[in-house]
Amino acid sequence: MQIQKKLEQIPGHEVASHRIDSWWWLVVGVIAIVMLLATARPDPYWRILRFVSDGLVVTISVTLVAFVLTLVAGLVAALGRLSKIGFIRWFTTIYVEIARGVPLLVQLLFWYFAFPSVIQAFGRLIQYRPLERYLANPFAMAIIGLTFCYAAYMSEVYRAGIQSIPKGQNEAARSLGMTHGQAMRHIILPQAVKVILPPVGNEFISLLKDSSLVSIVAVADMTRRGREFMAANFIPVETWIMIALIYLVMTLVSARVVAWIERKTQTEAH
Amino acid sequence: MNNQPIIHIENLHKHFGPTAALNGVDLDVYPGEVVVIVGPSGSGKSTLLRCINRLEKFDAGSVVVDGIPLTTAENINAIRTEVGMVFQSFNLFPHLTALENITIAQKVVRKRSKADANETALALLAKVGIPEKSHNFPGQLSGGQQQRVAIARALAMNPKIMLFDEPTSALDPEMIQEVLDVMLQLAREGMTMVVVSHEMGFARAAADRAVLMDEGVIVEEGPPDILFNHPTHERTKSFLSKILV
Numbered sequence: 001m002q003i004q005k006k007l008e009q010i011p012g013h014e015v016a017s018h019r020i021d022s023w024w025w026l027v028v029g030v031i032a033i034v035m036l037l038a039t040a041r042p043d044p045y046w047r048i049l050r051f052v053s054d055g056l057v058v059t060i061s062v063t064l065v066a067f068v069l070t071l072v073a074g075l076v077a078a079l080g081r082l083s084k085i086g087f088i089r090w091f092t093t094i095y096v097e098i099a100r101g102v103p104l105l106v107q108l109l110f111w112y113f114a115f116p117s118v119i120q121a122f123g124r125l126i127q128y129r130p131l132e133r134y135l136a137n138p139f140a141m142a143i144i145g146l147t148f149c150y151a152a153y154m155s156e157v158y159r160a161g162i163q164s165i166p167k168g169q170n171e172a173a174r175s176l177g178m179t180h181g182q183a184m185r186h187i188i189l190p191q192a193v194k195v196i197l198p199p200v201g202n203e204f205i206s207l208l209k210d211s212s213l214v215s216i217v218a219v220a221d222m223t224r225r226g227r228e229f230m231a232a233n234f235i236p237v238e239t240w241i242m243i244a245l246i247y248l249v250m251t252l253v254s255a256r257v258v259a260w261i262e263r264k265t266q267t268e269a270h
Numbered sequence: 271m272n273n274q275p276i277i278h279i280e281n282l283h284k285h286f287g288p289t290a291a292l293n294g295v296d297l298d299v300y301p302g303e304v305v306v307i308v309g310p311s312g313s314g315k316s317t318l319l320r321c322i323n324r325l326e327k328f329d330a331g332s333v334v335v336d337g338i339p340l341t342t343a344e345n346i347n348a349i350r351t352e353v354g355m356v357f358q359s360f361n362l363f364p365h366l367t368a369l370e371n372i373t374i375a376q377k378v379v380r381k382r383s384k385a386d387a388n389e390t391a392l393a394l395l396a397k398v399g400i401p402e403k404s405h406n407f408p409g410q411l412s413g414g415q416q417q418r419v420a421i422a423r424a425l426a427m428n429p430k431i432m433l434f435d436e437p438t439s440a441l442d443p444e445m446i447q448e449v450l451d452v453m454l455q456l457a458r459e460g461m462t463m464v465v466v467s468h469e470m471g472f473a474r475a476a477a478d479r480a481v482l483m484d485e486g487v488i489v490e491e492g493p494p495d496i497l498f499n500h501p502t503h504e505r506t507k508s509f510l511s512k513i514l515v
Contacts, residue, residue, distance in 0.1 A: 168357060171355075171357070175325060175354075175424075177351035179347060182378050190365050
C-alpha cells in the first residue's frame with residue numbers, strides 16, 4: 001500500500017489498477033472486425049451470425065451452468081481429498097485421476113451414448129419401468145460430462161489454494177475452539193478465494209472453449225450450428241472464420257475480466 | 271493456591287518419526303500459577319505446550335485440563351475454548367481487521383451477538399493498549415501490535431489458561447517490552463499461564479516457577495531466582511551460561 005501511494009505521487013506514473021487494461025484494445029479490435037464483416041458483407045457474414053445466434057445462446061448456457069456446478073462439485077472434491085477419513089480421500093483421488101486421465105471428448109461420448117444404456121440395463125435388472133425406458137437428454141448429459149471432468153481440475157485448483165494458506169492459520173482457528181468446518185468456512189476459504197480466483201478464471205475460459213465438444217453429442221451449440229450452416233451453404237472459410245471470431249471475442253473478454261479481478265484482489269490484499 | 275492442578279500432565283511421550291520430542295514429561299500447573307519453560311531449541315518445550323490443547327497429538331501418557339482428559343474430539347474443542355494460545359508468529363487472520371480477529375471466534379464458537387462481541391473486543395484492545403487500531407488489518411500493524419491483538423483474541427474467549435509459545439521471539443527488540451508488559455499485567459491479574467520464553471526478565475518478574483527442559487524431559491524446576499542463580503544440574507548450568515552472556 002505504501003509503495004503504491006509513493007508511486008502515485010510520481011508524475012506520469014499511473015498505477016495499473018486505476019488504468020484500463022491496455023489489452024482491451026484487442027477485444028475492441030476483434031469486435032470491430034466482426035461488425036465490419038457483418039455490415040460490409042452481410043451475405044454471408046450477417047447470415048452466418050443470425051444462423052448461429054441460437055447456438056451461441058446454447059454455448060453460453062452450457063458453459064455457465066457447467067461452470068457453476070463445477071465450482072460446487074470441485075469444492076466438495078477438494079475437501080474430500082483433504083479429508084482425514086481415508087476412504088473419502090481414496091475415493092475422491094480415484095475420481096480425480098479418472099476424470100483427468102480420460103479425454104473429455106471420450107467422457108462426453110460415454111455420458112451420452114453409454115451411460116443411458118447402463119441405466120436401462122440397471123432398470124431391467126430391478127424391473128423398474130421408468131429406468132428401462134430412460135433416454136438421454138443431450139443438454140443434461142453434456143452438462144454432466146463437462147462438470148464431471150472440470151470439477152476434477154477445479155478440485156486441484158481449490159486444493160492448491162487451501163494448501164497455500166499457512167498452517168498457523170488453521171492452528172490459530174482451532175486453538176480458539178473452532179471446529180474443522182468453522183475454521184474452513186471463516187478462516188481458510190475466505191483467504192484461499194483470493195489465491196484461486198485467477199486459476200478459476202482460467203478454468204472458465206478452458207471450459208468455454210471445450211464446450212464446443214458438446215456439438216458431437218447432439219447439443220445444438222454454436223459449433224454444431226456452424227457445421228449445419230456449412231453443410232447447407234458450402235462456404236467453409238467464411239463460416240469458420242466467423243465462428244472462430246465469436247469464440248475469440250468471448251475468450252478475450254473473459255481473459256480481461258479475469259485479469260481485472262486478479263489485479264483487484266492483489267491491490268486489496270493487505 | 272488451590273491444591274487441585276488445572277493442568278495435569280503425566281508421563282507424556284511424543285515422537286516425530288524416529289526422534290523423540292517428549293520422553294516422559296510430568297508437569298502439574300495450579301490455578302493462578304505462572305510457569306515459564308526454558309530450554310535449548312529442540313528440547314520439546316513447544317511440543318509440550320502444543321500438547322496441552324492438543325494441537326499436537328501425543329503418543330503415550332495423559333493430559334488432563336480443568337478436570338477434562340484430552341481424548342475425544344468433543345473434549346478437545348471444549349478444552350480449546352478454555353485454553354487460549356499465543357503463537358510465535360502471531361497467526362492473526364490477515365483478511366480480518368483487528369476487531370474482527372477478536373470477535374470471530376466469540377461469534378462462531380461462543381455464539382455471542384455481534385454487539386456483545388464488539389464490546390468485549392474493544393475493551394480488550396484498550397486493555398492491550400491499542401484501542402485506536404480496531405479497524406486496521408494485521409498487515410498494517412507492527413509486530414508488537416499484532417502480538418497484542420493475538421493476546422486479546424485469545425482472551426476474548428475468557429480462557430482459564432493462557433499458553434504462550436515464544437511470544438516475543440519473532441519481534442524486533444524494541445517491541446518486546448510492550449508485549450511482555452501485557453503478559454505481566456495478565457500474570458498480576460491471576461491468569462494461569464504457561465510460557466515458553468527465554469525472557470529472563472519476565473520470568474523473574476512474573477513466574478512462580480521456571481522449568482528447564484532438555485531432550486524431551488524436564489531436567490530441573492523451581493522458583494526462577496533459584497533456578498537461574500543457583501542451578502544444581504549440569505545441563506541447566508550449561509544452558510544458562512549460553513543464554514545469560
